[in-house]
Amino acid sequence: MKGDRVEIVVDTGNGVSSYEIMATKAGRRVEISTSRNVTEVVEVTRSGTPIRTARFLSARVIALVEHPASEPSADGSRPTGHEG
Template identity: 70%
Template sequence: MRGDRVEVVIDAGGEVRIYVIEATRNGRRVEITTSRGVVEVAEVTRGGTPVRTARFMSSRVLALVEHPASEPPIGQQVIGP
C-alpha cells in the first residue's frame, strides 16, 4: 500500500547507516525476504514485479523497522445516501 516503508539500520564498520525503502505509488507494497545470509527489501507492484530492490548482508543488519501505511480514520469516511 502506498506509504508503507521499511527502515534498515546497518553497521557500516564504525558508523551506522539508515536506509529507507518506501512504496511510492498506489498499489505497491514493500516486502522483506531473508535467505542465505541476505536480507532483501523490495518495492513490489500488485502483480508481484519488483520495482526497486535493496540487499544487505544479514550479519550487518542491526534493525529492520516496518512502518505500515496509516489509513484514514473511520469517522472521516463519507457514506452516500
C-alpha cells in the same frame, strides 16, 4: 499499500547507516525476505514486478523496522504521525 515503508539500520564498520524503502504509488507494497546471509527489501507492484530492491548482509543488519501505512481517519484524512 502506498505509504508502507521499511527502515533498515546497517553497521558499516565506522558507524551505522540508515536506509528507507517506501511504497511510492497506490497498489505497491514492500516485501522483506531473508535467505542464507542476505536480507532483501523490495518494492513490488500488484502483479509482483520488482521496482526497487535493496540487499544487505544479514550479519550487518542492526534493525529492520516496518511502518505500515496508516488507515484513513473518519474524516478521510490520513494522520501524519507527527503530533505536536
